[in-house]
Amino acid sequence: MNYAVEVENIRKTYTSEIGTTHALQDISFAVNSGELFGLIGPDGAGKTSLFRILTTVLLADGGKATVNGFDVVNKYREIRSCVGYMPGKFSLYQDLTVEENLNFFATLFGTTLEANYELVKDIYIQIEPFKKRRAGKLSGGMKQKLALCCALIHKPAVLFLDEPTTGVDPVSRKEFWEMLKRLKQQGITILVSTPYMDEATLCDRIALIQHGTILSIDTPQKIIASFPHPLYAIKSPEIYRLLKDIHAYENTLSCYAFGEYLHLIFKEENHNDELLHFLTNKNHEQVVLKPIEASIEDCFIELLK
Amino acid sequence: MHVFRDRKSLLMLFGLPIVQIVLFGFALTNEIKNSKIAVLDYSKDNVTRAITHEIEASRYFEIAINATNKNEIEETFKKNKIKSAIIFPSDFENKLYHLHKARVQIIADASDPNTATTLVNYLTSIIQNYWKEKISTAAVPLQIIPEVRMLYNPELKSAQNFVPGVIALVLMLVCVMMTSISIVREKELGTMEVLLVSPFKPILVILSKAVPYLALSLVNLIVILVLSVYALGLPINGSIVLLFAVSMLYIITALSLGLLISTSTASQQTAMLLSLMGMLLPTILFAGFMFPIENMPLPLKIFSNVVPAKWFYIIVKSIMIKGLGIESIWKETLILLVMTLLLLILSLKKFKVRLA
């Protein structure tokens, strides 16, 4: 089996006036060819450092990595011509129009928009009405689409997307992920990072990453299945008081807010009725308690403990 | 409070006035000391020897050569070795005592009119002083008449001095600042990251940044030249081709300096500050068109040698004002060329194919 990306004990440390940061601590993983792989973790987890190392713009302090079979240190030229990269910051020329940006990137990679039109068609038709507009004047969602178009223009074998949906509203985010799914069907390997846990389930496999270490790496389904406790959702009209009272309950292992519900893990099983009784004594009304399946976010919280 | 935490800005804030006071107060004066002069004495009598001695003893002058003929003096002027010359005609003492008057010729390099005027004044006053002492012992009033010749710039136009200076300054400003800022902006925007992760060679990124500014600077140069010729009536005495060739060289020097700055800074502000402080100030101070370099203390004199503008200024003056050819400026050009090559190699080496 050929891996699209292979990472072995990659290590990166930053030293500055304010101290030493271990951005990546001996990270190892592999991404299969044609896979949609997600790096899920909050800001400062090390996602951007890892992406920069893999796209050869940053050197690791230790370890080895290959992209499309090429070593990131010695064969950086080869990698640069076969990957697409969309950094976290918006990286297009604000004072060029949409069309000029596309042509510029096409020329940069020695190709034309027409040559790989099939690949970007889906996305391009959405931004085509604005092609005479300057990139700086585009909306957030449109900028995202244009950046993706530019990253795809040379039909890369591996696509690196660093937090493409950060700060983007839920609707645009949903559209963006649908585009990624379609790209995947065209056989492109995609590595995407995101701080939004709810996007994890849209990936084939994910790595949960925090403080420069991988907490868990598997398919979202398997990560969810490996959640070690039975999980309950509970709610009442006075949700904050409910949270405080449940924290005071002796058989609570952990309880935290989760959307409109609280998520609850008991120390020992079969205390549901006892808890409801306890809460009734505290004057809680209309309490709803039900068992639920864990989400990736629950798993992340569990792994952070 | 956080103003004090920012050591670099503080250093700049306090360091700058100190450096400037020291520079302007002590090092940079318009007074001229030890100016190189050539003496051509056809008479070699007591009076001429006495005057020559007076000149040598004065702190304003330093005798560079004792010439034997006029050609030699002209040659030395061309080589920029002297700023002024004094010529005593033959039979000076005889004429003085028998005809009661004698002429002495003073020649000054007026491509820098201020210095030239000052030098001429110094020389005449030395002669007058010497003569005043003598006159009390003499019976009849005797006269020494100085004949002044302002070389290169008989009308003492100040444009002759500042136009080459402005060229040196503007080219430096445009090239260094614009290149460094435009490259650093790509870094800030994140576009550099994308450019790097493409098969595009880093050297081409630099070239594509540098070429437009090279063109812009040439246009700038043409505008300045046209203005100075038609508005200020300043002639271009030397070869225009040579002038442009040397300017190209200077522009490339400035471009590589800008590149060097951009490789070592991360924000547009720092790049701007660095080009202003690090480039503009030395160019103004040490190019020689505001403050004569000859008068600076030795450390500053030595320092002025690494300022590319100094050499460029000498070259432009030589070509434009003095109408000299490559044979007179090959040394300066060579120095500039070596500087350019060094800077170019250094900046290309420092330009990273990676981010950090």
Added chain:
Amino acid sequence: MRETVISTNQLTKQFGDFIATNKITFEVYKGEIFGFLGANGAGKTTAMRMLCGLSKPSSGHATVAGFDVNTQPEEIKKNIGYMSQKFSLYEDLTITENIEFFGGIYGLTNKQIAEKSKDLIERLGLVKAKDQLVGSLPLGWKQKLSFSIAILHQPKVVFLDEPTGGVDPVTRRQFWDMLYQATENGITVFVTTHYMDEAEYCNRVSIMVDGKIEALDSPDGLKKQFNANSMDEVFYQLARSAKRSDN
């Protein structure tokens, strides 16, 4: 009758031909957490800037903490707290210095600052780190500290612009705990977020589309109104109809 802390009437801001905020009218009550949602460019930031007294409305009225945004912007600034995702604290000052600085800005006496800063540092568990530069703290801690400082002077309202973007899920919850605590002390919280689960934590939520407020109710009320299972669905139904997206 609940006390009204923010009240707007036909509040409008126009930039040239572009109507960023179009006649919005709503009220926020004392002690509630009010979620201010909308797609990128729906006009949230513009509206928030007007309410903070940072920009003058083109037309319409609004009062914040009892002061008029048109005529008393300086009074408003004294009575509100503000925190955004991007900037809030000085990275090159220590935690203690930041507290002293912002306390000073809001006119607290030295004694008050000393008391509050001790209390705050203990509550956040930052005793050991109090002389560290803020720049060296993890993002989550910065945001918690930054919020504590924004409410240091007991403002009537605190405005939060995407305070939890990129923060890890555990710290995000601790942050919301702090918001609840603040409301118990009578502070009103006005918050924008892109996390739809956080919208559920708000007492009431408004959703802006193309400069107008298209929906305003409790999360439960909105879900009933749009016949949806989650706030995510509600948002999707509303924002999908948006014509424009951002500046």
